[in-house]
Amino acid sequence: MKLDSAGLQILSRHECVALLGSVPIGRIVFTDRALPAVQPVNFVLDAERLVIRTAVGSKLAAAAQDAIVAFEADEFDPGTRTGWSVTVVGSARAVREPEEIEYLAGLPLHAWAPGSRDHYIVVGTEHVTGRRLSSVDVG
Amino acid sequence: MKLDSAGLQILSRHECVALLGSVPIGRIVFTDRALPAVQPVNFVLDAERLVIRTAVGSKLAAAAQDAIVAFEADEFDPGTRTGWSVTVVGSARAVREPEEIEYLAGLPLHAWAPGSRDHYIVVGTEHVTGRRLSSVDVG
Numbered sequence: 001m002k003l004d005s006a007g008l009q010i011l012s013r014h015e016c017v018a019l020l021g022s023v024p025i026g027r028i029v030f031t032d033r034a035l036p037a038v039q040p041v042n043f044v045l046d047a048e049r050l051v052i053r054t055a056v057g058s059k060l061a062a063a064a065q066d067a068i069v070a071f072e073a074d075e076f077d078p079g080t081r082t083g084w085s086v087t088v089v090g091s092a093r094a095v096r097e098p099e100e101i102e103y104l105a106g107l108p109l110h111a112w113a114p115g116s117r118d119h120y121i122v123v124g125t126e127h128v129t130g131r132r133l134s135s136v137d138v139g
Numbered sequence: 140m141k142l143d144s145a146g147l148q149i150l151s152r153h154e155c156v157a158l159l160g161s162v163p164i165g166r167i168v169f170t171d172r173a174l175p176a177v178q179p180v181n182f183v184l185d186a187e188r189l190v191i192r193t194a195v196g197s198k199l200a201a202a203a204q205d206a207i208v209a210f211e212a213d214e215f216d217p218g219t220r221t222g223w224s225v226t227v228v229g230s231a232r233a234v235r236e237p238e239e240i241e242y243l244a245g246l247p248l249h250a251w252a253p254g255s256r257d258h259y260i261v262v263g264t265e266h267v268t269g270r271r272l273s274s275v276d277v278g
Contacts, residue, residue, distance in 0.1 A: 003173075003194035005194075005196075005197075006194055006197065006253070006254050007252060007254040008253075014180070023148055024217055025215050026215075027166060027177065027211060027213075029168050029176075029177045029209075030175065035207060035209070035228055036168045036169065036170070036175070036207065036208060036209035036228065037167065037168075037209060037226075037228075038177065038209050038210075038211040038212050038225045038226055039224075039226075040215065040222075050263045053143075055145055056142075058144075058145065064166070067257045068175065069175060069199075070168075070174070070175035070176060070177050072166060072177040072179075074166075074179050076179065078163055078179050081251040083179075083251075084249075085178075085179045087176075087177055087178075089174055089175065089176075090148060092160055112215075112220040112222075112272055113145055113146060113272055114146035114147075114220075115145050115146040133251055133252055134161055
């Protein structure tokens with residue numbers, strides 16, 4: 001078990017990808033008018049890419065066009081003070097090809113929010129890091 | 140009930156601050172070597188400021204010195220596909236005055252992660268926005 005300088009367990013790429021596939025919601029981090037911005041999104045993992053569905057014309061759609069974004073998913077249990085967090089940093093790409101949109105529309109990715117959300121953003125997971133907090137510290 | 144362009148309920152400042160006070164963990168968003176970065180943190184709300192405890196010398200401590208950061212907390216229920224998200228954008232300030240550190244050390248803010256975490260960062264909540272997802276859409 002490898003620990004980082006903060007005493008957290010460093011997760012392998014394999015573990016990170018498996019954890020990303022286990023939750024329906026993450027948070028995408030981007031820049032909005034030169035300020036840091038963060039927004040929860042539904043996502044699905046497809047061939048080790050993150051697939052995010054949003055509305056055409058949304059802030060996220062505008063900001064994530066061929067930009068470097070971060071994406072974070074986590075689960076924490078306040079009872080045991082344990083949990084994990086996985087962060088992806090990668091290029092976001094707006095999907096424009098009709099064939100690719102048709103393919104992505106067939107994925108099990110159902111937006112929780114109301115309204116039409118037919119704009120797809122994909123983010124590569126080349127750079128993925130994760131930590132697990134398994135010890136209890138009442139610091 | 141005010142809705143945004145995506146059909147989500149817009150929360151008032153009062154609701155946002157109350158929700159922030161109801162959870163122990165949020166995610167701080169900052170810039171690390173010109174790339175977007177995001178890290179879960181324990182926090183506590185004190186006099187409408189976010190108080191975050193981290194390790195001296197951590198990436199977060201270095202990055203959040205007098206920088207504009209974003210902070211997000213949320214809760215979602217996959218069963219009902221409902222939840223809320225609150226985002227703060229504000230100046231982060233590293234606390235250096237011994238009197239203020241002593242005061243902050245008395246707050247009910249207990250780091251979950253192991254190791255010494257005696258560095259405090261405070262973030263003002265002047266700019267807080269929040270959304271609630273209460274409808275169900277199986278789109």
